[in-house]
Amino acid sequence: MRLLLLLLWAGLLPGNALFFEGHKDLDLPAGYYASEVLGAPSACACRNRCFVHLLCTAFTVHLPASGEVNCFFSLANVTTGMMKPNASSWTFCKEGCAAPAAPAAVSTTPGPRCTGSFVDLGAIGCYHFHEATMSFASAQSYCQSLNADLATPSSLDPLRQYLLDNSYTGEYWVGLRRPNGWIDGRPDDPSEWDAGEPNDSGPCARLRGSSNFKAADHGCDNSYKVICEQEV
Template identity: 30%
Template sequence: MTCCGLHTLIPFGDQYAMGPLRALFLLLGLLRPARFVAGTGEDWWYATSVAEEIVAAGQTVEYAQVPLVTCAAYAGHSGWAQLFCHMDGLCVLSEQAVVRDNSTGSGVLMPCWTKYSPSSCFPPFEDAGAAGCFYLHGSKMTWFDGRDHCKSLGADLAVPTNFDAFRSYAASAGLPQDVWLGIYDQEWLNGSRVARALWAKGNPDGPPQDCGRKYYSVLADAKCSENWYFLCEIK
């Protein structure tokens, strides 16, 4: 898939740094991306768009009047950059680990490339096997604020598709008693109705517009304005 003349998947490594013309052809979509293996992993860059405030949230290094190929070279050889962005000749390397389109937040959306594909599970997220890929935030927020924070990481509030596996994960990980999940109006964020058997006794007991949370090993509803811990998930 391409966007704006650029492959959304860009392999990068020493062979491209030593052959900038080949890299330029690759970026212009004139060559089919080739696999490049370096050290213990593969250096792939995935196209995304990231809000300026998210790019600047961690360590960054900026270079002015730099072409895209050179920006990619700087990122590949930095040893720490998880993301690089290039707009109007400005090259920004960032330590922020993001995935997919991170359009949450204010400021200009920058065209960027990240090391993490939509299927990646990377810190601070934890690979919970069949349960999913989760990150428990350490602060309590409202359901909507928690969801916005998850989206800023390229994720969303958790929607466990294997609830038995999720229960096992929640117990082994020591999740708090009450944790916001991706439930609104008695439906999961994927549009499916929450199974009646998953609700705690007497729940849901609020209006349909309530949000849902993990409550011990089952589910309960609550006013969306209440502050609870929240669980993000990358699908």
């Protein structure tokens, strides 16, 4: 296993052309890690998962004396110290690992950019997931009552990945209408629609869990769950 880690570090394993840089006992900021824990049989399995996980830029491998392989991606594990460097840990990064910079001066800026129940999804913004079902118009009014609007992500893939990674199910209204596209003015992209969609079953669109949260059109009076987006 130590040899395997050395090969990973050196970028000598076959497969994807994107090699990971490896460092022993490196303590990275929490922002490098995706919100996921993976019980894996090998460091290679963790590496492969990191390749396909949109939010994963690093993972830490811990080799306890028992010979098991523990691979960590989770922010929770960072905060509990499970990813902190120890005598048998290696950290691998997609695009180069940077040691933490010297502590910055104390900031006077207010706390997190997402308020209330909104979840920070990085580059695409802050999102609230409402599990009660309602019509499209009611969903938009509900979001506006939170000083937000129906979700209009600049890229749908990170939102879909979050829903999949966190085991969401069902169907969710988002701010997508036909024929005009996203309600913030962004045109819709054919890749955002499920196979066979749109099929002219209505002017409003929801993300459908049964199709990995790709979009499907439907009548606006139907009732679905809601995803709101807060402007940041």
